[in-house]
Amino acid sequence: MRSEFLAFIGNYSYSTYLFHVFFTAASRITAKSTGINDIWLLFILGTTLGTAGPILVEVVASRYDITRTLLLGKRSANRK
Known part of the structure; x- marks a missing residue:
């Protein structure tokens, strides 16, 4: 069984790992x-924004080489 939605989210797992704390907080x-103050609403908001953010x-x-390197630790898109 394969979930396209979870596969899509999985492509962004490293950035989710790096930045989720800022969006959940x-x-x-x-x-x-x-x-x-509803705990379930806070949970849903935190999970949604902690993933989407x-x-x-x-x-x-990823659009700009400098932010791609500084924020994501990835090489320049122009580099081979």
Whole structure:
């Protein structure tokens, strides 16, 4: 059994590993400051943003060689 959705997320596992903490913490702090205290809602927000945020970071950072190297530790796209 193969899940295309999980395979898609798996392609971004390194950036998720690096950046998830920033997005999960930001979602929790923002939600709590707006009065959201429901544990399940905090869990869903944290999981969603902790996964989607790093994917967005990688997509944007991969466009430029300097951010690709500094944020993701990947070689320049022009290098062979």
